[in-house]
Amino acid sequence: MSQLLDGLEIGERIGKRIPEAVVEATPQWVVVHPQKLVEVATYLRDDSELNFRFLSGVTAVDHLDHFEVVYHLQSFSPNHMLTLKTRALDHDNPEVPSLVSVWRGAELQEREAYDLMGVRFAGHPDLRRVFLWEGFPGHPLRKDWLEMPGGLSPGLGRFPRED
Amino acid sequence: MIFLAEWWDLRDLGNPVGKLLELLGDHGPDWLPYAVSAIVGSITIVVFLLVSLLAFAWVERRLLGRMQARLGPNRVGPWGVFQSIADAIKFVTKEAITSRNVDRWMFWAAPVLVAVPVLVVFAVLPFGEGMVLADLNVGVLFVIAVGSVTAIPIFMAGWSSNNKFSLLGAMREVAMLISYELPQVLALLGVVVFAGTMRMNGIVGWQDEHNTWLIFLQPLAVLIYLIAGTVEINRTPTDIAEAESEIVAGYHTEYSGIKFGMFWLTEYFAGFAIAAIIATVYLGGWTLWGLEEWVPGWIIFLAKLYGLFWLFIWMRGTLPRLRIDQLMGFAWKFLLPLALINIFVAGLEVLIWRENDLAAEAVLPGFAIANLVLAGVLIVAWARFLGRARPSWRPARARLVKELGAVVYGQEG
């Protein structure tokens, strides 16, 4: 049975190793400071006891005043999970560091989160839109995205790379 | 041969035609028999091919349906027999799109030209004793030469389409034809060595005279020719020039309507041509150990031809496709050395036979058995030499595990 690790305990461990990294810790998750994110992620991956080699999922959540980026981590042996979070407090221009350098699996998922939620992942090697085309106005999964601005209708009439 | 050569003896349709030409030669100008025979022969061949095509387009789909646990076409007419006619109407009435940036002349010329060589091949193939349009004394050479012309219209089609997939397909086709031409020629040479003639009728006559088929004397060659022929006609497992899952439809990606129909039809014609060549050269043509005296020879010939074509259908229903480098490697590494060995052995045997002036009845069964054994040994040995696709250390099935988290990888794992 996959065990969901206690966020409080892990938060304490991270705090000992990397001071001032943990913003908030609850039994379900750990929230870390975006500036320490890469360091924390590397620690979680490389620590032999934690051994979180598998990044299960990356997604962003719009909490109206800030964005939360959620990472679901999985370790194969020992078999346990952890929910890691970070917050981008600037709602107009959210930015968190990219974790592609730690887990390759973040590449497409971060692109997806950027495309639909508009969270910029600093340091991502290829941060472009995935599902929508370049030039699409806005990021539709944001809560304040209610319709296309300026009365624009979807579709460019041609493929973006065809010129 | 106890053919009466009377005009009413329909066991050989050459009889009435011959009579007619004789009549024309006696009473008309000199050129008339030539002109009439050319017209009659060409029309007969084209009609025969078209009828076979209509029949086999349906037969193939029904057979594949049987192999694939489904019904196949069964709506148009009883058992769907008119399906191919409906398809033909569809081909003709569909819009033949010519896209904007194609090389217009070549694009239109290619589907017309592509059908010519395969039609011409049938000119030298005897359907019965007298039923051959042009009894060339270099029939085998003619068949080889004309067969390879197909590459040019196909390359024209691929090049003029202005499409990367078409171009890739055309390049593949040309590379493939060149590679497989060599084993094909060498396989046919073995026959020529034995029969001592390149005339198609002569080869059939030789087999009839010695009461044997060359498939027994040249088992390796017939296998090589069959494989090379499959490559030439672009059917699975060697349809890489129009590999549907890779390059969409290869050289005829941009073709539609009747222009595509011409390519499609040519593929069938080429299939018939390869089957006809194998039937003539290796399977005794229109002879069947005396049965041709009672049954018309052309029926025997057609039975052999269609039986071989069924083999192509079967292969299509079963085998996956090879990759281009593997297909090329197969020609150069496998077929070519074996064909060379085969022709060497054939030459040796004929030399022994002729030099010692041995009786054919005594020597041919020995050769047949020796060659059969040799073919088996060579194929197995060469396959061993080249190695199996699955190395012995790789398990044949997935490994079953119960524990979690560990990794098994590679040879040691």
Add this chain to the structure above:
Amino acid sequence: MTMKSEPFVVNVGPQHPSTHGVFRLRLTMDGEKIVDAEMVVGYLHRSMEKLAEGRTYTQNIPFTDRLDYLSAMSNNLAYCMAVEKLAGIDVPERGQFLRVIMAEFQRIANHAMAIASFAMECGVWFTPLMWMFREREKILDLFEMTCGARLTTNYVRIGGVSFDIPPEFMPAARALLKEMPERIAEYEALLMENEIILARSRDVGVLQPDLAIASSASGPVLRGSGVMWDIRKADPYAAYDRLEFDIPVGTCGDCYDRFLVRMEELRQSVRILEQALDMLPDGPASVNVPLALRPPAGEAYARIEAPKGELGFYLVSDGSPHPHRFHIRSPSYINLTPLRDMVVGLTVPDAVITLGSIDIVLGEVDR
């Protein structure tokens, strides 16, 4: 001496016979060799995550059918598990077993399609496809018998399943399971030791286990690389902890291994199904759940081993009847992460079968 040639770009897709939908692979080629590959997706993007935010939890179940439209049952299951986790609903035992039965039948149906299309990409002319569709058809008949739908089943509901199985289900299912081993042996005879399939798929599209783990691959793609990982065992959901089965893993991480793993999973699914049908308890199949379910504020991540890999749903609730955030961790999409590493250096035919061996469904890639 090497010949220099100008690299050119081939767009495999969006309309191509072997991209499983509208997927575009932009290949930069040097002759027939691929030097760069880039995937372009989004042609089937239906903005499900946004749409789901405007509907109630129950109304969202049909959306999940349209994700991976070849395994709707698994998608329903994963979503309902996430909602149940969020709202703290317990499903009765019979419902759990019915979920396992449907999910495993769905796995057989999906793998039949995956193996067959892989074989098609190797160039077999429809024969394995038709053979496998024969069994897939019977499975879809079972679904139709149970819930009236064949593809978009909408069967698994929050708190259980929509209908209990009808009386004619059991004999039909048992008859199908009885003939399955024979059928699987037939497919294996046709495909597994076929020299051409071997020659085509061995050492093609190799995915090293380290890269597979690092790039979040899951399902048969991960197991094909030899990583022993299966959520059915690692984090048992529904009734999987009471069932006996093994995890098939590959040796070399190439296309052939992924194909072998799927083949073996067919057998394991039959094994699971036989046990599940025997163990199916009596009792109610589901509990009553209000249609306008209001889960307490919070979040939940539930995942299952879908036929294509780890399918997860991440739901955030703010206490209203609509999810605040509805995120799908779709295996097809994330399994494409290592695609570039797998195809560079190969040729177009190899790239095509590599893509086929990953087994994507564009409904799930684009969402």
